[in-house]
Amino acid sequence: MSLPDKLPKDDGAIYLVDGYNFLFRAYHALPMLTGPDGTPTNAVRGFVSMVHALRREAAPPYLAVVFDAGKETFRNELYPAYKANRPEPPADLVPQFAVVREALDALSIPHLEQEGIEADDIIASIATRAHAEGHPVVVVSSDKDLMQLVTDGPPPIYLYDTMKRVVYDPAAVEAKMGVPPEKVADFLALTGDTSDNVPGVPGIGPKTAAALLAEYGDLEGVLAAAPSIKQKKRRERLIEHAEDARISRRLVELVRDADVPPFDAMRDPGMDPEKARIFFEKYGFRSMLRDVAAMARQAPGDGRSGTVPADAPIEIGRVEGTFVPRYDDHRVLVEPSPDVLTELAASFEATGRWVVAILPSETDAMRARPLGVGFVAAASDGPAPAFVWLGVTADVAADPCAEVGADVRARMDALRPLLAPRGGGGVLTAEHKAPFECWEENDGALPLPLFDAAICSYTIDPARSDHGIEALARDMFDAALPTEVEARGKGRKAKPWVEVEPAAAARYVLARAEAVAAVQGPLDRWLEASSPAIQRLFREVEMPLAAVLRAMERRGILLDGEALARQGEALAREIDRIRAQVAAEAGHEVNLDSPIQLRKLLFEERGLPPTRKTKTGYSTDARALEELAALDPIVGFILEYRALAKLKSTYLDTLPRLIHPRTGRLHTRYRQTVAQTGRLSSIDPNLQNIPVRTEHGRRIREAFYAPEGYVLLSLDYSQIELRILAHLSGDENLIRAFREGKDVHRRTAAEIFEVPDDQVTEEMRNIAKAVNYGVIYGQTPFGLARQLGIPRGMASLYIRKYFEKIPGVAAYMEDVIARARRLGYAETILGRRRRIPELDRRGAARAHGERIARNTPLQGSAADALKVAMIRVERALAHDERARMLLTIHDELIFECREDAVDDIVAKVRPIMATAIELDVPIEVHVGVGHTWAECKT
Template identity: 40%
Template sequence: MTFGKGHHLHLIDGSAFIFRAYHALPPLTRKSDGMPIGAVAGFCNMLHRYVEGNTGPNAPTHVAVIFDKGSHTFRNDMYDQYKANREAMPEDLRPQIPLTRTATAAFNIACKELEGYEADDIIATLAVQARASGGRCTIISSDKDLMQLVGDGVEMLDAMKNKTIDRDGVFEKFGVYPERVVDVQALAGDSVDNVPGAPGIGIKTAALLINEFGDLDALLERAEEIKQPKRRQTLIDHAEQIRLSRSLVLLDENTPIDFTIDDLEVRDPDADQLLGFLSEMEFRTLSKRVAEVLGREAPAIPDAPAPAVADAPQVADVPFDHSKYEQVSDAEALRVWLDRIYEVGYVAVDTETTGLNEMTAELVGVSLSVEPGQACYIPLTHKASRSDDLFGSDDLAPGQMPFEEALQLLTPMLEDPAILKIGQNMKYDGKIFAQLGITVAPIDDTMLMSYAMHAGLHGHGMDALSERYLGHTPLPIKPLLGSGKSAVTFDKVPMEDAVPYAAEDADVTLRLWQLFKPQLHRAEVTKVYETLERPLVPVLAQMERAGILVDRDTLSRMSNAFAQKMAGLEADIHELAGETFNVGSPAQLGEILFDKMGLQGGKKGKAGKYSTGADVLEDLATEHDLARRVLDWRQLSKLKSTYTDALQDHVNADTGRVHTCYSIAGAATGRLASTDPNLQNIPIRSEEGRRIREAFVAPEGKVLVALDYSQIELRILAHIAQIDALKEAFQRGDDIHAMTASEMFDVPMDQMTPEIRRNAKAINFGVIYGISGFGLARNLRIPRAEAQGFIDRYFERFPGIRTYMDDTKAFAKEHGYVQTLFGRRINTPNIGAKGPQAGFAARAAINAPIQGTAADVIRRAMIRMPAAIADLPATMLLQVHDELLFEVEKGAEDALIAAAREVMENANDPVVKLDVKLTVDAGVGADWAEAH
């Protein structure tokens, strides 16, 4: 058929598919010969999903995958530095490139490339031809260079986000419509492709100029009219460079292709050819999926002998078949599973419960898996009726084992030191069993394995890991439980629905374990996982179950005091504003600050309201009292709502205590996060924030003991960056902030004022976090120029810090990660980003080795602590960054402090020898504030 009106051409950016596949999946090799095939596997999966997903009115009538033929094109002849700074192709990807062409042909999709031209030029030529013929064209890519083609029947589809990019989408990206995209790119340049552009002009400025002058030629001809001197001179001086850049980014719509769109007609795959290729690649799972679609038998792929260095098992080779999962309803069936578990020595375990709070949730059922594709669910307390209304039944549904009988059979296995229990976030399941008197050990945790290898790259939840590493989307929970007022707990889910969902969790967990366990060694993080992640699980579980006593009366009194203080601040704010208004309304506050008072810095959002976020107010607070008072009011409001009011709702009815939950894999640096409630974010800089701790108390006959590392991150910075002045000061036991102030501001120690010391303290800690002049100005509420002067002086006095920062950024850019002194790897995927994200990524990379090392130290201390205090009448309750809080019988405080301090101050030994000794401050009190 001749391509024309009513026809739809799809053009797939082949390189984008390949690189997406390569970077999204872990390394994979063919079992028979060890050849790398990870990118090919991902590429084939993407093609299969594409073929299966393109049906209906938007289905293509014609399709092609377009590739780059080689690295040298006509653009290199124009400009020899074009794409000169591109990194070399990874060695394990190079041999896979030809296979992606073979794969495309195996799917019977046209595969096109042309020497001397880029894939984008071929795509441009075909898109323009499709438009001219009256048909439609969809370019499957998110490449910004292709956006110049959009419009009049040509659109783009970002397949990864399933988002269509039309003319408005292009405007959102560039600030101009497609016909002017080339002009904007010519001005802004492109650091990735080494297109020079106009120095100092980015996308936003380029769009402003083009919109003002109409097009690039008019802009260059009338450059003298530009009001800003620097911008005007840049365009005049670099006019030829800008015109060259336009030639480089302009796609060639007349590429000399030797085929027509008619040759790209959609064709059904040849079953023998496609299955033959997939079999040759040893893609078992995909072969089965494709064979099923084609109505054929999947080819038999023989198991090859394991290579000398065993690669990750092909866990995805076994399809997920929910019909094969077993419901275990009696002791005989459970004993069969227990025999299988003892035969292999490990089992993936998952629990289903009535809620997310392990202290109150009840066990509903247990899932087990010992082999991919084979899993069972043991329902225990499912109800006969789903309803919670007056006529609902609390009777148990039939087909379940008696609760006690099931636990009696499971407990010996769960506690057996010879059987490894594998879980995804095993701390949760361990606490559920602990509530029933069962101590689950030993354990492995797939969430923590992923965290050890992939911190900073993505989340570590089971669904995300399954999709990313197994290519499988698990059954969702929401359709089973419902939402809103009609939501039910899992014990109300019918068993025919519960079994596939619950058993799949254990199956996925087992497959992730089989995939991740051998990768730990290759990623060089086995020691991190074995010494810093896994051993922390039972320690945290014990702390969380212990909880901390809270005095409701103290909280209630504080709530009233905060309310009174807020009322006083409101009166001050109204007086400064000259009228009354709702201080809690950002819109009304914006109008007062920027319309009535005429302050600078007001910016309106899409809704036409002024932004009054903390960053805006902190800037204003350096010069305006009203902004300061509003910030103080907001802090009190947050303290009241988040702590003095909300904490009362978190008190457990049975224990009278608050039981926080720690997330081990929450922060990329290794710091623990605390939720429900968050006890790590209680502000301690303000007097009111510090007072919140008065509500956390010791029970009768006991006291609280707080042990806090003294300036641990500064000590680690002094060691890592080799700052002799800081190291010597720590060794002498100096007041480090006063010493810094003395060094920076030439003030003798005996003439130090609290304000000068406070400034030095803010800089000391700010530098660790890569603080800017803006940030320091906000913290100290001083003008930006003065704050920047402080920072500049700091680097002059301590040049080693600047060297450390530069070296760390360079390492991150070269390797894509940074490391703590204990080997924890923190990935830095955005280190090469442009714009505001670049600064954030650089600051995070600089801070991560310092904050991460401190986090590792306290983890090591916590892991050793239970053994160190086992003979004392003491319990470790909380960890808040650099501090550990204990509850101890009166009279045993000194013994606890001695034992805990010994552990904490030597937690780095013997792995890391620090040049600066760690020291720990201790305090004792009837409440946390007094102890701290």
């Protein structure tokens, strides 16, 4: 994470932290937390998080935290009522004053205090001397008194509010206070300060004070001019309270010449990980313990804080050098003889590493035929790039049940050594899963490539929006690859790939293959610069997983298309019934798919209150209609229509068309490099969005079935993300509930509603369940209110009580955001890292970044667990013909299993899933069995 650009990065910069300002803000930001011995720790935890973030972001060579000594100062002698109205600090904050100093000692951060003067005076004296000796100064505080010090210099003295991430230079001070820094003391002398009981002049507010100082210069100028001021009350008050104003000026003016330590006493020596670990363990700061492993102690005086991980998150971007495809060197071999291809294969095998790029006839790998294949040597001195046009005919390409000709088969056999190399040769690809699957459908299984550019990019930098080879070439080399439109044509005139000229196909394919060779070196270097955990994720999880997904996609699942067709007919009748109901309510026919007609119906004819405005008029999207549903029954009909129409078009009409004519099965495609959390998604079709709890969703699942003698077997992680939350947060209530096998939603409800477990109603449990999962996704009170259909104030109350009753989660959520802000990324248990640039932005973007920071360790760790389990399960079943893994849906694995082998397979698979990651709570795996997918969920 970067600091605001305004802050100095100078080697001599001195950062001075207003200690109690930080501590009080932390106390009010976090709910009550205690250490293992019962000591209150919420303020210290927040303080440590904030100061550690500052140290990480700024890496200041000089750093000190400054405290009030807690005694009376010269200001109390001058004005005994000074600060007399301040309430005593909260009882649970007082013991944390000593603990925060202990924390600073553990973190090796210098801290200062001095009797007789306040922290502000120490800060002012250090800043004044530092300024005189050429050191830039950053005062870290939100205290307006310290604005007196601000100057552009050179060198500058700036005030930095870390919570708002606002830097106050002279212009910013004047914008906020109405006066420049040199007049702040005069300004406060006139307005007074109720928090410190500084009297000021009654009736003189900020605007008046700023106007008076602008006209008369300073306090003495204002008081001298008082008798001539026209406004009677103002004139009288300034004359009557002139002495109060002068006393106030002395109270607010900072001491700038106090005896303070030398600058060397403030040099940041860096963190000692062992000292930090002991402190964190003593006070139960579990989440901060994970930072210790990434901290290396720096030598004193090296200008670094010691908290910068060597393996900070990597953002894939521009690299040195250029890349231009060698179009003139491309060799295009159209339907060559097997002997020619055998020689070609030998020439590439001799180089040790080469890129393979397969051109499928279409995107559906199960229906596609390999039309051509390109080869590029990884080394620049290898053979020239070569493209082989296999000679698949148009009729074969169009018929997934047709066999390729003997001549095509012979060419594929001759090239097989380059796709399944002997002797440890290395195949590099751009995104191998679908093209390799296409080849496998026509020529048998292929081994895992050595390197896949898309998967490597995704593992290193999952925050990228596109890991395809076109995007990598563009972002790394500013290179534009030939497009599909250039090769095939555009729109209706676009040719199928099988009819494209081999030379045009070669240009398209080989440019991509050459790009893979170009990006492989930088990606390898980025991977080696990444953490060991990320390297393991690439080599031991993501690459092996691709082969597992290829196998699952080829297996597919049986689907009863006729049953879906019957459901579609029934649903069509239901949709017609809803259309008729709307027409009867409206008094005329309405096209429910037309936003224009809906706007007219709802806002003009029915007089419903307008929703938010869009470019084309008032919104009629689902969110807008849900807000209107309680006002008019016709809105409910429209929502029901949309839900059923979408279900029909997405599943009942589409799924039967996707059944493969040769296998009789549905073959979904898994996308491995899309979800930034690490989750898998599926397309063609997307099976993850079939409704779970509705009768229509259940009936769709009834159409997925097992063959004779087999059943479908479902193994589903139970509440995996909540278990991960218990592990990461260390919250005793959550951990106890899971260890004791209790209903965690019922337990949460009992805490929120303050009733015994046996008095929790189903409604209370449902609310608690929504809150439990809402916490994971950073749900706002507004979002929870919409979900539950309750007032926003009530939703806010539930969330607040949740954090009060389950304080470990509240502390963890604060810590995880602070950690992400400090390090620049969020991290899963297995070390997957996701950059969060949104945390450097403002407003809604920053709030979105905070939700990402909360969600990624939970959802990402669950995704990692499932991936590890899939790889281990696939290996465990590799030689067991009684069962095979077909699908993964969210946290669920679905198998086709012989009826007489269910118990054995469950006994083999369940422990693998339950031990995919290690947690402080048990991982439970629910089992479902049935002849249909629906039966597995009952």
